[in-house]
Amino acid sequence: MLKLWGRGSSVNVQKVLWALDELGLPYAHVPLGGPFGGLDSSDYRALNPNGLVPTLQDGDGSLHWESNAIVRYLAARYGAGTLWPEDxxxxxxxxxxxxxxxxxxxxxxxxxxxxxxxxxxxxxxxxxxxxxxxxxxxxxxxxxxxxxxxxxxxxxxxxxxxxxxxxxxxxxxxxxxxxxxxxxxxxxxxxxxxxxxxxxxxxxxx
Ligand SMILES: N[C@@H](CCC(=O)N[C@@H](CS)C(=O)NCC(=O)O)C(=O)O
CATH class of the missing domain: 1.20.1050.10 (Glutathione S-transferase Yfyf (Class Pi); Chain A, domain 2)
Known part of the structure; x- marks a missing residue:
């Protein structure tokens, strides 16, 4: 299961939410940042040393941050031929x-x-x-x-x-x-x- 941390009002989190939707992937969503706070906790810093959202964890345990890199990762892994052009x-x-x-x-x-x-x-x-x-x-x-x-x-x-x-x-x-x-x-x-x-x-x- 994929897990995404980040409030949906963030433009960078929106990129990931939209990509997940396009790819039809199920995920767990933890709103974080802005009014939800939580970015300075040591638990979150262990996931993302920048203390920013979004952060994504894939089912294999791999961690991903930087919104465009996350979109590329999801596209490459789950969207070959659709979001990820093969040519x-x-x-x-x-x-x-x-x-x-x-x-x-x-x-x-x-x-x-x-x-x-x-x-x-x-x-x-x-x-x-x-x-x-x-x-x-x-x-x-x-x-x-x-x-x-x-x-x-x-x-x-x-x-x-x-x-x-x-x-x-x-x-x-x-x-x-x-x-x-x-x-x-x-x-x-x-x-x-x-x-x-x-x-x-x-x-x-x-
Ligand atoms: N370059 C990073 C920027 C991440 C970033 O600046 N995230 C903002 C939200 S758009 C953030 O975490 N702000 C603190 C907060 O939401 O409390 C990315 O694209 O993921």
Whole structure:
């Protein structure tokens, strides 16, 4: 049995919950972090030395942390030919967009999330305006990519859709001005039709 630690309101935990759902895997879920606390206990630090969520344990006892690495692990182990493209070129096409989330998209998304949701009282309005502008350009890149194909990795949903899909849901929920990005909107509609996305990602931000 798989066991997942982490509150479902975390975007990084949502990636794993959605992946588990796509793969049809049964799992036990322990909400942890945020209002649930528990990240500083020695028991949890033994599972994940970073004291962050998510953490996943597989039935073989193997431990996994870092959300994108967990999604890759689940895809490789349980989703060959579906979430995990078997062709290395196709896999690379999905994989690079997974890396692009923490390296490029993550920081301006964090600025808006904290400014609108987590700590509006201390929001840095200049930083938020800059993040809004930057995100319009970055999501424009995703829109251009999706002009040629329905999903991030090609013709069908792969692991490449998961981190970006979780973040686009948030971006569309921020009270900002967004450019018209029709391919991105059509992709979001395709994701919204998937039960795992609707269940775990289309939830109120907190
Ligand atoms: N790079 C890590 C980041 C993990 C992370 O920052 N998790 C946040 C939630 S999104 C966390 O544990 N925050 C403390 C808390 O929830 O109390 C990953 O992708 O797993």
């Amino acid at each position: 290395p070129v196709a896999r690379s096409a999905a994989d690079r967009w997974m890396d692009w989330v923490p390296t490029t998209l993550g920081e301006p998304m964090r600025v808006l999330f904290w400014g609108f949701v987590r700590d509006p009282v201390n929001a840095d309005l200049n930083a938020m305006a800059a993040a809004e502008t930057r995100l319009a350009e970055l999501w424009g890149r995703v829109d251009a990519h999706l002009a040629a194909q329905p999903f991030i990795g090609g013709e069908r949903l792969t692991m490449g859709d998961i981190p970006l899909g979780c973040h686009v849901q948030r971006w569309l929920g921020f009270p900002i001005t967004r450019p018209d990005l029709p391919h991105l909107a059509a992709w979001h509609a395709r994701l919204s039709a998937r039960p795992g996305f609707a269940r775990h990602v289309m939830v109120p931000m907190q």
